[in-house]
Amino acid sequence: MAVLGKTKKEVVSEFRSGEILEAARLVFAAKGYGDATVDDIADKAGIAKGTVYLYFPSKREIFVELIRKGFLDLHSRTVKNMDAAETTADKLRAFISTRMDFSDSSREFFQLYYSEYSNLLATPSKLSPEFQDLYDQQAKLMEETLARGVRRGEVKKMNTAAIARLVYDTTRGAIAQRILGWSRRDAKEDADLVFEVLWRGIGCE
Amino acid sequence: MAVLGKTKKEVVSEFRSGEILEAARLVFAAKGYGDATVDDIADKAGIAKGTVYLYFPSKREIFVELIRKGFLDLHSRTVKNMDAAETTADKLRAFISTRMDFSDSSREFFQLYYSEYSNLLATPSKLSPEFQDLYDQQAKLMEETLARGVRRGEVKKMNTAAIARLVYDTTRGAIAQRILGWSRRDAKEDADLVFEVLWRGIGCE
Amino acid sequence: MAVLGKTKKEVVSEFRSGEILEAARLVFAAKGYGDATVDDIADKAGIAKGTVYLYFPSKREIFVELIRKGFLDLHSRTVKNMDAAETTADKLRAFISTRMDFSDSSREFFQLYYSEYSNLLATPSKLSPEFQDLYDQQAKLMEETLARGVRRGEVKKMNTAAIARLVYDTTRGAIAQRILGWSRRDAKEDADLVFEVLWRGIGCE
Amino acid sequence: MAVLGKTKKEVVSEFRSGEILEAARLVFAAKGYGDATVDDIADKAGIAKGTVYLYFPSKREIFVELIRKGFLDLHSRTVKNMDAAETTADKLRAFISTRMDFSDSSREFFQLYYSEYSNLLATPSKLSPEFQDLYDQQAKLMEETLARGVRRGEVKKMNTAAIARLVYDTTRGAIAQRILGWSRRDAKEDADLVFEVLWRGIGCE
């Protein structure tokens, strides 16, 4: 027990938190944050409403935690796959396909993530500071990759910060298409398409 | 009267509707759809709450109408500017810069438009059928432009439907960056950047 | 209308506020602040719960307003009757009997007033500043009367501030006895009793 | 064991009860009955919430028991000190100063006791019958003292029952002033003041 660093209590607690998050993920994705009620989440999790509040201080916090977890997961996968790639082109390809694949397996996460992202547009102040950090962290990842590509002569000289965002946005858009069912291609095809356009746009030769 | 196709009553009615929409545009953009109240809108419009319901059947419908109007305005400007351009490259440039400029002058519209767009991700069912039409209409515009470019030999042979969406998404992303204040470049610079990457990605030579 | 200084709307609004306060007075007195619900008040007033919130911002504020109004009423009656008395003894008598009479006619007010007063003991911080002012205002009234009595030679030289409080407390206690039904004497008898003990205690001769 | 009249189990049980009561005393005094939670009490006592319910059937009953114990303690001290005094004047003085001293050393008890006393005003029905007995018991104590004083010729002929209550109320008021921090005198001074006014009011000569 001590070896694992967790007491039985903590394990149970994390299990419950996990169940609630899982229920919330489905409910939020199905109804949207505003239309989802804490009762919905409790019902889906098979527990009483009050129990939810033993594990989370507020409805909003459930949402935030959900995004945070998915975000970190996505981020670490992306980092891992990009690190495994050698050339900048392959790193870009890894970035795109990791996200595309993740969106297929974690569709609900992306629904929440993107809608939260866009809600920022309406009310930026709502963005918790931590979210801002997460976004920045992501942007840096691509920006540095591109900057290295420039130094290596693999990528055209350009405003890497702006292009990094552009890469994100284009990828995000393609994923959104898939989620909305507007693309009937498989993930690989979509990833290739995005990669090719972008790489031709920014790569040398 | 009949000549104009509108009775005096209709003119007055449209005037009021317009005032309410204008008020709603500001309120929704400032607070977000969920946090905005019908009272806020009525106050901003300088009328009584009940009056709002003489012109619109529900809060939701005000929002929808707002998006629709802005959407049609944006669409017609885009069409006009693209038609004025000769080459596909210039049409693409026109597409991007028209939107970028519009986002500067109608920032609130884009805030609503994009957040609504993203809410589709969470709850597609909410999308009124007409919205679907509007999106499709837009997509077609770019798709046909690209297809013609392909026929003319200006654009690489490719899945024009998918690329059309990609162009939209990339442009949307760049505009979102601007709205969020994450870009300090002026509209022209951002438009050029997006154009260059995309055109290098899809154009011939 | 202008002559009265009130529009019809204001009259109606005040009427409603009054109805709600009246209902709240009965409900609070019957159940205590904590056990009373806004629904109880709305029901008693014969209106919908939401309507209550058109006239008062919160349950707490209804309570505060209730106390404030009764307080001011009691205070003005007390001042009037004390002013009408010539000697300090008569002023003291007026003070006591005004309150005793008021407690008979506005029993619910005293129930609330005294229980609020005592809740101060448990949580002084809750006392809204305005309440503090009201209490001080009251204390000053008796203190000045006693001070004048001292100057006139009608009252023994003494700590008038402390005695003023003592007079209040003794009167309050007698009223509480009546409200609790522990006194079967009529108001006049109780008032005389309190007066005699106090006057013998503080008056000259 | 039988000699002591208590089994070991009972001793332990009483110890725990005492701990809970002590914790509750602090919590109730700090937050007021309504705002205090059973969790607060359990935390302060260093036990689990459920354990509280092994010793008390409800939150309310903890409160009642708390009042009862303090009450009996106060009562027995008062009786003892009054018995030690010879003259009625000294007995009255003993009554007042015993309470005044007790309020300094058991401030929390008085906060609860007085606020509960006043809550009776709002909801007399809540008063458990036993409380009624406690109050009566107290009243009798002073009443009999005064009656004896009358017989001895030390006290004026008067309605001893009513005066007994008056003495209680005046003392209570002075203590409340102290608890509220409205008196900066020391306990002795306050006790003297109350005694002098009352004794002049009821004593012979």
Next chain:
DNA sequence: GATGAATGAGCCTTCATTCAT
């Protein structure tokens, strides 16, 4: 006996919508 996770009834407050004037 002790625990504390779980419960769920209940409360205050908000606000889209209605309707009498």
Next chain:
DNA sequence: AATGAATGAAGGCTCATTCAT
């Protein structure tokens, strides 16, 4: 047509109490 008072359903959150371990 315009008003805005009134409505009441709904939701987030609290907390006294219970009960399986």
